[in-house]
Amino acid sequence: MGxxxxxxxxxxxxxxxxxxxxxxxxxxxxxxxxxxxLLMQLPVDDVGQENxxxxxxxxxxxxxxxxxxxxxxxxxxxxGMHALNSIAYxxxxxxxxxxxxxxxxxxxxxxxxxIERTAAEISPKVDELARARFLFR
Numbered sequence: 001m002g003x004x005x006x007x008x009x010x011x012x013x014x015x016x017x018x019x020x021x022x023x024x025x026x027x028x029x030x031x032x033x034x035x036x037x038l039l040m041q042l043p044v045d046d047v048g049q050e051n052x053x054x055x056x057x058x059x060x061x062x063x064x065x066x067x068x069x070x071x072x073x074x075x076x077x078x079x080g081m082h083a084l085n086s087i088a089y090x091x092x093x094x095x096x097x098x099x100x101x102x103x104x105x106x107x108x109x110x111x112x113x114x115i116e117r118t119a120a121e122i123s124p125k126v127d128e129l130a131r132a133r134f135l136f137r
Contacts, residue, residue, distance in 0.1 A: 008046055076115050083108045 013021070025035040087104045088102075092115040 073115060073119065076111060078114075080108050080111050083111075 021032050021035060025032045029036065030038075083104065087096065087101060087108075091101060
């Protein structure tokens with residue numbers, strides 16, 4: 001669980017700063033104290049500097065969501081491959097004619113296109129995330 005937290009410090013903040021801190025902590029699903037402890041981990045040399053690498057803090061909930069989304073993409077691609085293999089199988093058995101093949105192909109193509117659209121939208125964000133500095137490993 002980490003080092004015991006035995007020391008305290010107190011700071012006066014404006015109402016706006018307090019509300020912002022509360023909102024950020026709530027959106028991350030952590031306490032305000034945890035947020036302050038995370039912010040204290042930032043290297044002092046990088047605070048307030050321009051053109052410095054971005055930092056990434058991933059809580060377990062966010063990491064789990066990302067993992068589930070990537071698994072979902074893999075599942076969808078796998079389903080598309082199964083559909084293509086089924087089409088090929090029935091073609092070999094001469095149990096499909098051209099209209100059947102085109103209908104099956106259109107469905108598979110639609111699924112792959114949907115996956116690729118989503119991947120194209122998220123890919124730059126994932127790339128930026130991969131280039132960021134991680135505070136905790």
